Amino acid sequence: MVMTVTRDRPMSHDHDHDHDHSHVPPEPALRVQALESLLTRKGLVDPGALEAIIETYSNDVGPRNGARVVARSWVDPEYRQWLLDDATAAIAHLGYQGRQGEHMVAVENTDRVHNLVVCTLCSCYPWTVLGIPPTWYKSEAYRARAVREPRAVLREFGLDLDDSVDIRLWDSTAEIRYLVIPQRPAGTDDWNEEALADLVTRDAMVGAGRALTPDTAGGDA
Amino acid sequence: MNGAHDLGGMHGFGAVPDVLDTHPHPDWYNRAMAMTVVMAAWGRWNIDASRRAREDMHPARYLGYGYYERWVDALERLMVETGLVTEEELRTGEPAGESLTPPVDAAGARAMLRRGGPTERDIDTQPRFRVGDRVVTTNEHPQGHTRLPRYARGHEGIILRHHGGHVLPDTNAHFQGEHPDHLYTVQFQARDLWGSEATEGDTVMLDLWETYLHAQ
Numbered sequence: 256m257v258m259t260v261t262r263d264r265p266m267s268h269d270h271d272h273d274h275d276h277s278h279v280p281p282e283p284a285l286r287v288q289a290l291e292s293l294l295t296r297k298g299l300v301d302p303g304a305l306e307a308i309i310e311t312y313s314n315d316v317g318p319r320n321g322a323r324v325v326a327r328s329w330v331d332p333e334y335r336q337w338l339l340d341d342a343t344a345a346i347a348h349l350g351y352q353g354r355q356g357e358h359m360v361a362v363e364n365t366d367r368v369h370n371l372v373v374c375t376l377c378s379c380y381p382w383t384v385l386g387i388p389p390t391w392y393k394s395e396a397y398r399a400r401a402v403r404e405p406r407a408v409l410r411e412f413g414l415d416l417d418d419s420v421d422i423r424l425w426d427s428t429a430e431i432r433y434l435v436i437p438q439r440p441a442g443t444d445d446w447n448e449e450a451l452a453d454l455v456t457r458d459a460m461v462g463a464g465r466a467l468t469p470d471t472a473g474g475d476a
Numbered sequence: 477m478n479g480a481h482d483l484g485g486m487h488g489f490g491a492v493p494d495v496l497d498t499h500p501h502p503d504w505y506n507r508a509m510a511m512t513v514v515m516a517a518w519g520r521w522n523i524d525a526s527r528r529a530r531e532d533m534h535p536a537r538y539l540g541y542g543y544y545e546r547w548v549d550a551l552e553r554l555m556v557e558t559g560l561v562t563e564e565e566l567r568t569g570e571p572a573g574e575s576l577t578p579p580v581d582a583a584g585a586r587a588m589l590r591r592g593g594p595t596e597r598d599i600d601t602q603p604r605f606r607v608g609d610r611v612v613t614t615n616e617h618p619q620g621h622t623r624l625p626r627y628a629r630g631h632e633g634i635i636l637r638h639h640g641g642h643v644l645p646d647t648n649a650h651f652q653g654e655h656p657d658h659l660y661t662v663q664f665q666a667r668d669l670w671g672s673e674a675t676e677g678d679t680v681m682l683d684l685w686e687t688y689l690h691a692q
Contacts (some may be wrong), residue, residue: 283545287504289569290548291511298576299560300514304585308510311589354513354592358639360661375484375625377527378543383592387509389497393543396489402627402680403485403670411492422678424666426484428623429642429659429683430523430595463495 312387320351321384321434322455325466326448328361329439339363342434346384356383356432362423363436364462369420370435371409371462373401374427381432385457392461402426412463435460440468478617480535484627485670508544512551517579517588520558524649528621529553597656599641603686605660609635610692613662613684621649624688627669628680632692633662636681644685658686 294300324346328335338345342359346352359381362370374380375398380388391397401408405422409415416422425433437459443451454472458464512526521529529550531538541549555561565572580588605611615630616622623645641656648654662684666674 283508283542283548284502284504286545287508287511287548290552290566291507293561293565293569293571294511294515296575297561297565297571298578299518299555300511301578301581301585303582304514304517304578304580305507305510307582307585308513308589309506311586312506312509316589352592353590354588357592357594358596358642360637375627376481376623377530390494390499390501390543391492391497394489394493395483395486395539396492399483399486399489400492404673405678406675408492412495418675422666422675424678424680426625426628426680426682428625429639429645429685431639431659431661431683 312382316351316383317386318384318455318457318460319452320349320386321381321457321460322452323448324349324351324361324384324434325436325455325460326452328436329451330448335363335436338436346434351383353383355379356381358431359384359434360431361434361436362425364438366438367420368423369409369416369462370423370425370433371401371405372425372427372433372435373398375399375402376426376428379427379430379432381434383432384434385460389457391463409463412458414464435462437464437466440466442469477531477619477621478626479531479533480538481531482626484625505544508548508551512547513589514578514580514585515551515555515560517584518558518560519579520560521554521651522643522648523593524621524643524645525554525651526550527645528649529557531621595643596639597641597643597654599656599658601658603638603658603660604691605635605638605658605686605689607635607638611635611660611662611689612692614688614690618646620646622646622688624684625682628664628682628684631664631668633664633682635660636663637661639683642685644687646685646687660684660686660689662689 295302328338338361342361346359364370378388378393380392402424405424406416427433440454454467456464456467459466530546552566556563610632612632613624613629639659642659643654644657661681664680666678666680669680
């Protein structure tokens with residue numbers, strides 16, 4: 256069996272689609288490198304476009320966006336109601352819109368209800384407000400288990416919910432993307448919006464955690 | 477299709493990995509993501525076709541691959557299917573034929589991200605269901621792409637929200653048209669889906685197209 260670092264891959268015979276591509280691939284990093292080289296040299300991709308996309312999700316689009324949305328909803332009841340009624344518009348009002356955030360719904364945690372978001376079929380995630388999903392969100396374990404045993408999964412994130420709190424588990428099967436509004440931590444009554452945003456973690460906005468508290472935030476707010 | 481991607485409820489995967497998200501992400505993840513996003517600018521496929529390509533593989537291979545390996549594999553397959561590259565070019569890594577002009581540059585890519593791909597469409601039929609209606613999901617096992625997971629087939633739920641008309645993935649994924657259909661959020665009792673080990677009062681919400689639903 257001969258394999259090179261380019262694209263020669265042995266055929267397997269367990270898969271009979273006419274678009275059979277079931278070779279054993281080389282190391283994925285090399286495969287991606289080879290593909291990028293081919294696409295740019297063929298003129299299918301502008302290297303600057305690739306850099307623009309990577310840069311956008313490294314610098315501009317991430318959980319800080321969602322944190323600002325949540326913090327606004329904590330200080331402004333009218334904004335909170337708008338967010339619950341029409342999240343797409345309310346979030347766009349703060350400047351966040353686009354790919355994988357075209358149709359947003361916001362759901363709020365209360366003393367009685369805890370929301371948790373998953374995508375069992377792939378890994379749909381609200382990119383406009385949270386950026387690219389973390390590894391755990393895309394993992395088979397999370398996708399398989401969150402929907403069947405959310406309480407056990409949450410315990411792995413350090414969140415032990417009482418049975419009196421109902422879990423609402425959102426499986427993102429369509430193009431609706433979900434943002435969880437965590438509860439505002441106690442002891443933050445006199446905090447301003449910007450300081451509050453520092454308490455809103457990515458995990459809290461997926462439902463896999465709570466917002467930080469003044470005690471756990473590191474005291475710099 | 478009843479593929480390995482339909483993971484909801486499966487056992488055997490163990491603990492959720494890296495819940496603190498401390499492992500570094502190799503650079504090729506970003507490059508695989510960016511290539512996938514920017515190649516969509518050619519307009520040869522759609523997001524449903526991308527998902528179909530990522531799940532339409534031998535289950536052992538799906539589970540053996542890492543997340544972005546599936547993306548790259550699907551991207552290559554879509555490019556071959558739609559004639560943007562040939563198998564030969566992928567095998568050799570050498571471009572053949574004339575050099576092309578990419579459809580978007582850096583500014584175009586940023587505009588693409590900002591524009592996104594809304595799936596809501598005008599629809600001229602009235603919704604069959606109203607909020608609060610009881611419905612039952614179909615128990616069909618289509619060979620093609622669908623977004624009704626196995627764990628939620630043949631179950632009773634309640635309409636929680638109506639989202640208007642949305643592109644139907646089942647046809648769009650196979651280039652058979654968008655066929656906009658009413659989309660609803662349907663709420664299921666966790667115990668109906670998962671039995672006595674689920675906690676009473678917990679619920680599971682799925683976004684489902686009208687074609688997946690019957691009146692109760």
